[in-house]
Amino acid sequence: MTERDTFMPWHSCAHGTPAGRAPAAADWRPADPVRDPCREVGAALIVLEGPRRILWERRGPACWRPARLWPSPAERRGLADHIGAGRPLVVVLEELPCAVEVLPEELRRAPGPLAALARPGGDGPAAIDIPPLDWLPEPIRARGRAFAACGPELIRANPELRLSALVFEPAGDRSGPVRFAVATGGRPIRDTELALLA
16 A cells, blocks of 8 residues: 555545544644645635545554544534634535545544445445535535536536636525535636635
């Protein structure tokens, strides 16, 4: 097994790549702004919904284990408070639905709640299914799922959209502080663009 990458740019979506270390239970804020799926930009939070929700832990020079699924209960409470206070939150839909491939030995080292989400792969990699947008209230979650379903078709019908890294849901389709965007895959999402999302 090759050593997994220790740095994960925001635009990388490789299955099974370490998404970051788990934050302390008492702190719901992102532990590592490069690798965690949630980043704080001013008053806004930006969340990457997809494979990075699985946080990885390094156990040795070439040994990783899937440590947990983001967000933790404490992080969920913090997110709910953030939304309830009307502060902006941008959810970038990288991949919906999402299943992250893990090696059998990695799955054996995974904690029970994460292993329970896995589909066995026989002698090959297993797949951990990430519950899409399960950390959001249902009305907002449904809106995100609907936009995730139509976003790729919108991009296929309008190839020029690939010139941008992100496509946002129409303003008329949303209310409240949560905003959804679909990654076009046309080019990486730059940090400067993430800052502008806020």
